[in-house]
Amino acid sequence: MEHKKFMFRGSGIGALLLLVAGGLMLAGCESDAVAPQDELPQLTEQEAAQQAAIVAVGLAQVGPELLKFSGLKYDPEGLGVYPYEFPPGGDITGSIMLEYFDGGPGGIHSHWDDADYGLLYSAAGEVLTAALDIGIGVDVIVGMTFYLAGPINRTTDTATVTGSGTFTIHDVTDGFTISELDPVVLSGVSTYPSGGMLLFNIDGIELVVLYDGDDTAAVAIAEVVTFMIDLETGEVTPVT
Amino acid sequence: MRLFSWSGRLPGWSNGTRAGVTAILMVGLVLAGFTGGARADTLQQLIEQVGPEYAEAYAAPFIHSFGPNQNSNLYSTAAIPYGKLTFGFGIKVMGTHLNEEDQTFSKVVKIDNLGDFDPALEGVSGTAVMSGPTVFGSTADEDIGQVDFYANGVYLDSVDGITGFWETRWAPLPAPEAYIGGIAGFKFTLRYLPTMSVGDLENISYMGYGLQWSASGVLNNFPVDLMVGFFRTSLDVENTQGLGQDKLFDSDANSYFLAVSKSWPALTVYTGFAIEDSKMDVTYYYDDPDFPALTQEVNISVDGRQKSRFTVGVTLDFLLELNVEAGFGDLSTYSAGLMFGF
16 A cells, blocks of 8 residues: 555645645644633623712712811911821721812912812822722722812802812722812711712713712713712612 | 621632542643642642632633643544554643633622622622633732622622642643554554542543544545544543542543545655544532531533644654644644554
């Protein structure tokens, strides 16, 4: 049989060699990946609302410090600029900066009790931490930064602020804004903002949190109120 | 403040699962010949730190390359004599070249009730996001895997996973082989290891057999040799738990192939196409003293990804028979054989 094979050196051999050559060219082919490479699942609307709810509770607890602050009056060189550390034991830990002005946003620094305009913001590198139960039985931890600015009315003890902020859940950071059209009205005597909106775009879902002065806030998606937030716990419940 | 208190195990994770997945890896790696007892113990320690879902994803490159390796280098020529008895023995070494992505994994698992792990979370559903190096990924401590838990879209906590075991893109498997043939174009091939014990794993048995038939004696005027054949491989580990199934680990691989070759003195080039499959089953019974609700018989069954392959190879026959080949399917497998033949 070996002798017989040597008689054929035509197309059969050529084809085989071409086949082998083609196969060897394939040697550079990559194996398909076989280990799972799951993407993080997209958040549901309720999950996105839950994230927004934590921020809404956080802002409701942090924002009023712009009005409640009554710390030491600093010397003239530090006039109107105050650090504030949240006391231990609360839902919020960390520190913020408060700045006060007399004469509006273009005015001069003033003591907190003389001011008609104020800033509340997170200093560079400072992140507030909110630990909230959100109705599941254990606390979740969220990092937040804020930049809020607006006029202060000491007569009504309110501040009407706009601005923005970030929130970090594990290693993902998102943001929120407060537009000039719907500023948040903070109160020095009530825990809950009496009005205003927080605007979110979380994982592609656009949400609006609406404060109305009581212990709940509404979450609207596509202009439809879809969830309610308990501003004490951060728990979110669907609107039926 | 009360934070999520993870119990230290993933859903469905159990000592039995650890044993099963450890068995898969230990047996395979021992067969692969690159792990001694100490290294196997290290691997077991790694695996025992994580849950079944994590372990299955972690071991996926090994699981899915095991079958293609078993089904590699099943022939080195399509020419089988019709009236000349031949036999031989030797060693085959196979290696699947893994995709670079297979050095890491990411797996998302839905958890129906986090209350199984922390009573405070009874009725709350959640998500576990597992990621990190696979068994063939980075062994550096800074690259250790991680499991992140989420509830209601909000992060709860993280626990460490494990590092890779051996950083490589090659998943190897050696197999001793013998053959006898040369009558009417038939050739019988056997891959076999005597029953052995490795660590706590008892009665590990490995055997493969196959039959090939060459049409060379029928197609006298055909310019090349043609051959068809099949091969079946089985790797079993006995279940010593005394409960449930009698096998802790059972891996089967089958290949049905058609090959063509052309021979010159001392040189043969060959190519072929194969339909193949492989499957791994791990079965065990788990009794969880801490979480009785998790007590259960656990079965893990994984079908190998690769269903077909195209093979090209070259055989040098000068005193000894040395062949090298490449097989391309879903995975690319390269192999070599060294046979002493008469």
